[in-house]
Amino acid sequence: MSKLDESEIIKIFQRKLGCKNFVSEDVETFKSSKPNIIAKTDTLVESTDIPPKMKLADAARKSVIACVSDFAAKGVKPQYGIISVNFPSSISRSKVEEAASGFRKACKEFGISILGGDTNAGREVVFNVCLFGNADSIVPRSGAKNKDLIFATGPFGYTAAGLAILLHKKKGRRDFVKKAIQSAIHAKPRVGFGVKNKRYFSSAMDSSDGLSTTLNEMAKQSKKKFVITNSPHKKDVEEFAKSQKINQDKLVFHGGEEYEFVFTINPKYKATILKNAKSLRTF
């Protein structure tokens, strides 16, 4: 297989992303209708963040999702993106095409316009995604009040179970395996729910460093004690944990990369939140 040079990689990205301007300027420019610009950048490194057997298209999507999830937690819709990629010089054309397709698909899924980006050579695949939006304000990690209720946007445990199945050959019921793997490679941050309900949140944080880390960080920044009365998981996670002799809390609280978020609300908003969650198919 012949090696691709940088100009060929750029052409693939221009074509696949439908972005003629990819690498056509020194900087990217966008307009903002509000004075507060929200930005998040995330770097995904092959050796650390791409599980074996994950397709490069899914890895590309994951690098977009990681940023989208941070926006979702703050109640902001990301509008624009810059994509930078590093590929080893031995990369094949089909892998580059796969990655570019993954970026396009993820950006389309969340309504993000790609401003541009660049390509470089490196020892391993590195994807860097930088997303922008704007907002009058963001929900802080630090705003939880006494007697607030704590919620998470989705059930936990499936992602960690999926990774245990993919990486450590754990086994489970066919429908559970499918659900768990889907959760590990195709997370779907709740942007709509975040944007619609941010006004009710006193604090919020993306959970992708793990649920326990997230709860601890919110408690620390809010200077409040967080008391968890219900573990946010479903029965099938319990069954999987038991059958595979995995600690259930490990799956639910110490997983990570669920791309859900945790938020706190004043108890008076409970009914509203539950109604909105139902209508947006969250939880």
Next chain:
Amino acid sequence: MSKLDESEIIKIFQRKLGCKNFVSEDVETFKSSKPNIIAKTDTLVESTDIPPKMKLADAARKSVIACVSDFAAKGVKPQYGIISVNFPSSISRSKVEEAASGFRKACKEFGISILGGDTNAGREVVFNVCLFGNADSIVPRSGAKNKDLIFATGPFGYTAAGLAILLHKKKGRRDFVKKAIQSAIHAKPRVGFGVKNKRYFSSAMDSSDGLSTTLNEMAKQSKKKFVITNSPHKKDVEEFAKSQKINQDKLVFHGGEEYEFVFTINPKYKATILKNAKSLRTF
């Protein structure tokens, strides 16, 4: 030597950068007084972009400089930055401190406020820097007109000579060696010159992919033929090339990473540009 965990790396960055908010929120926020936001992100990868013997502080500075240079070419001052770092898990405390110091120094040098960032583990060192500014407009790569004059902001050849000395053990006169190595590890983009003179530029582009690539790209995007009548180098580069049997054009036109920029102007601005270059000690 004990391994550093992520929270220790974060603490070092918070302390060294004087940025208490480093990794304290899901997203970064900044205000913009003008509706056009200018953004540039650049990823520096150890195996590709950090020459052997380059200190991590200089590598950190280089990752900032690479973005600053793109801003300089467009006549825009970068105002804010987000810094993301990947370190191998075996990294020592002193290396992390060195990197953090390099980031702080570079941001201070160019008046950039660090908004925040994040840290991750990876197989090799990866620095990602994302800078923001605002402007009414940017100088495009594509605006060169017939009969425009072509300028570069600095003499070329020193950076490539410096890398030849560092990587291939080439030798030269003591003062030349010093100058060349300084140029390779401590470039200084001409932000002030770019901002002050952008109104005269019909087109401009950062030269860090190499002078010839830059001139070709500007010519292509402007749909003009660029004719070079003077090679932008000094006598000592010629002497070094001759003595070390290196093709002089290779040093001047095919080097890269000079972090200067090329621009075109209407001939009527020639005297103004030369005067302003002198007062800002450019060229």
